[in-house]
Amino acid sequence: MVCFRLSPVPGSGLVLLCLVLGAVSSYTLELNLTDSEKATCLYAKWQMNFTIRYETTSKNYKVVTISDLGNATYNGSICGDYQNGSRIAVQFGSGFSWIVNFTKDVSTYSIHSISFSYDTSDNSTFPDAEKKEFLCEKDKTLTTVVPTTVPSPTTTPTPKEKPEVGSYWVKNGNGTCLLATMGLQLNITQDKVASVININPNTTHFTGSCHSQTALLRLNSSNIKYLDFVFAVKNENRFYLKEVNISMYLVNGSVFSIGNNNLTYWDAPLGSSYMCNREQTVSVSGAFQINTFDLRVQPFSVVEGKYSTAQDCSADDDNFLVPIAVGAALAGVLILVLLAYFIGLKRHHAGYEQF
Numbered sequence: 090m091v092c093f094r095l096s097p098v099p100g101s102g103l104v105l106l107c108l109v110l111g112a113v114s115s116y117t118l119e120l121n122l123t124d125s126e127k128a129t130c131l132y133a134k135w136q137m138n139f140t141i142r143y144e145t146t147s148k149n150y151k152v153v154t155i156s157d158l159g160n161a162t163y164n165g166s167i168c169g170d171y172q173n174g175s176r177i178a179v180q181f182g183s184g185f186s187w188i189v190n191f192t193k194d195v196s197t198y199s200i201h202s203i204s205f206s207y208d209t210s211d212n213s214t215f216p217d218a219e220k221k222e223f224l225c226e227k228d229k230t231l232t233t234v235v236p237t238t239v240p241s242p243t244t245t246p247t248p249k250e251k252p253e254v255g256s257y258w259v260k261n262g263n264g265t266c267l268l269a270t271m272g273l274q275l276n277i278t279q280d281k282v283a284s285v286i287n288i289n290p291n292t293t294h295f296t297g298s299c300h301s302q303t304a305l306l307r308l309n310s311s312n313i314k315y316l317d318f319v320f321a322v323k324n325e326n327r328f329y330l331k332e333v334n335i336s337m338y339l340v341n342g343s344v345f346s347i348g349n350n351n352l353t354y355w356d357a358p359l360g361s362s363y364m365c366n367r368e369q370t371v372s373v374s375g376a377f378q379i380n381t382f383d384l385r386v387q388p389f390s391v392v393e394g395k396y397s398t399a400q401d402c403s404a405d406d407d408n409f410l411v412p413i414a415v416g417a418a419l420a421g422v423l424i425l426v427l428l429a430y431f432i433g434l435k436r437h438h439a440g441y442e443q444f
């Protein structure tokens with residue numbers, strides 16, 4: 090049980106707030122918020138009662154305890170994001186509201202502030218009260234010491250189905266210059282925990298630019314500041330995915346940014362498109378990879394807004410290169426051995442001739 094003593098206007102009254110968290114048989118309050126991906130982002134189950142001392146019309150004080158919060162509503166509760174922390178807001182009874190703001194520090198959530206407001210003009214709850222409204226707010230320095238026993242906003246790993254396939258394009262003066270169709274799944278590893286996030290094309294905005302040697306496709310959404318795919322031309326005749334940069338807001342409110350401009354994925358001849366229906370992984374860094382599904386891209390030489398013939402990724406299954414390389418190396422060794430043998434033989438032979 091955690092109790093807070095809140096004092097509104099100095100000397101006028103006092104609120105004692107007790108919170109019971111954890112194993113209590115009958116909870117009165119339960120909040121389950123989900124994010125846009127339908128994953129639970131904040132879950133809280135708790136019980137609380139308030140003891141309020143208030144001033145009466147006869148300049149005395151009375152104490153009232155409110156433990157039955159009746160039908161509470163949770164309007165204004167938010168999961169929180171990069172800008173706003175998590176917030177639990179509860180409204181109950183006649184004009185009571187209780188708002189807790191959380192802040193997150195590495196892995197510990199703590200209460201940033203608690204505010205409780207009540208209206209003493211409700212004379213069934215506050216008989217004989219001086220007509221005053223109160224808003225009390227807990228002093229910040231005190232509330233931040235609240236330990237992790239506060240109802241922590243929790244993240245649950247979202248179930249990982251295949252991401253939906255989105256169609257993206259970029260236009261320049263001459264019409265469509267870049268085409269991409271793909272299902273994207275981001276895999277971010279932090280503190281040895283991988284979070285897998287599917288990109289929902291319905292809520293993803295895209296833009297980009299095309300130049301003769303490079304092309305950019307940039308995606309963004311409410312939680313992705315940007316996800317850039319930069320394509321380049323090599324040897325004047327092929328294109329490839331050269332660079333990926335991402336900056337996104339994680340559920341815990343932190344910003345995750347990473348990039349790599351030294352990639353070589355999705356390599357195909359200019360004038361064609363690159364296609365891969367099976368799941369493929371673009372490994373941007375140890376902490377960030379993108380799984381692609383039903384991929385088709387053409388970042389250059391798009392004619393009339395349509396894909397050109399595709400080079401399929403089965404062609405870049407470079408497994409067969411390994412046996413060839415090993416075979417070539419073995420052949421090299423064999424030639425060296427034979428050479429050594431013949432040289433040795435010749436020397437040997439030459440040695441005999443000297444006698």
Ligand SMILES: *[C@@H]1O[C@H](CO)[C@@H](O)[C@H](O)[C@H]1NC(C)=O
Binds near residue numbers: 127
């Ligand atoms: C919270 O809501 C989500 C979606 O409605 C549900 O899947 C989840 O089981 C709920 N969690 C709890 C603890 O009730």
Ligand SMILES: *[C@@H]1O[C@H](CO)[C@@H](O)[C@H](O)[C@H]1NC(C)=O
Binds near residue numbers: 136154156
């Ligand atoms: C307030 O809640 C605490 C914890 O459940 C309980 O011990 C206390 O008796 C309650 N006070 C009132 C007046 O109901």
Ligand SMILES: *[C@@H]1O[C@H](CO)[C@@H](O)[C@H](O)[C@H]1NC(C)=O
Binds near residue numbers: 159160
């Ligand atoms: C509030 O809860 C009571 C039961 O506790 C119920 O009878 C009543 O209909 C509810 N009122 C509203 C507005 O939901």
Ligand SMILES: *[C@@H]1O[C@H](CO)[C@@H](O)[C@H](O)[C@H]1NC(C)=O
Binds near residue numbers: 163164
């Ligand atoms: C709170 O939400 C309920 C439904 O969830 C709605 O009926 C009510 O009008 C909302 N109240 C406020 C103050 O927004």
Ligand SMILES: *[C@@H]1O[C@H](CO)[C@@H](O)[C@H](O)[C@H]1NC(C)=O
Binds near residue numbers: 170171173
């Ligand atoms: C943060 O909260 C403010 C006010 O509630 C709101 O206007 C703003 O859109 C929120 N920011 C985000 C990113 O949700």
Ligand SMILES: *[C@@H]1O[C@H](CO)[C@@H](O)[C@H](O)[C@H]1NC(C)=O
Binds near residue numbers: 188
């Ligand atoms: C809680 O956060 C919201 C938005 O961030 C802010 O408007 C509000 O004043 C905060 N409340 C308290 C009590 O700090």
Ligand SMILES: *[C@@H]1O[C@H](CO)[C@@H](O)[C@H](O)[C@H]1NC(C)=O
Binds near residue numbers: 212213216217
């Ligand atoms: C509460 O206030 C109303 C008017 O605001 C009054 O009519 C009523 O008698 C009061 N009830 C009590 C119990 O004081």
Ligand SMILES: *[C@@H]1O[C@H](CO)[C@@H](O)[C@H](O)[C@H]1NC(C)=O
Binds near residue numbers: 261262263
């Ligand atoms: C449009 O196409 C012409 C020739 O096909 C080319 O010279 C020009 O650079 C293109 N403009 C843009 C903006 O790509």
Ligand SMILES: *[C@@H]1O[C@H](CO)[C@@H](O)[C@H](O)[C@H]1NC(C)=O
Binds near residue numbers: 375378
């Ligand atoms: C996410 O990345 C981690 C670490 O690289 C890996 O172990 C895990 O299998 C990946 N998950 C998916 C769904 O790609």
Ligand SMILES: *[C@@H]1O[C@H](CO)[C@@H](O)[C@H](O)[C@H]1NC(C)=O
Binds near residue numbers: 291
């Ligand atoms: C995207 O929109 C399509 C059609 O409007 C709908 O069928 C699909 O379920 C939506 N996908 C998601 C992930 O919301």
Ligand SMILES: *[C@@H]1O[C@H](CO)[C@@H](O)[C@H](O)[C@H]1NC(C)=O
Binds near residue numbers: 292293294310311
């Ligand atoms: C993506 O960014 C553009 C501007 O860069 C902005 O107008 C748009 O609202 C953003 N889209 C989303 C879904 O955040």
Ligand SMILES: *[C@@H]1O[C@H](CO)[C@@H](O)[C@H](O)[C@H]1NC(C)=O
Binds near residue numbers: 351
């Ligand atoms: C780019 O990657 C190649 C191998 O993939 C590596 O040999 C090279 O050093 C890298 N260059 C930079 C600047 O990281």
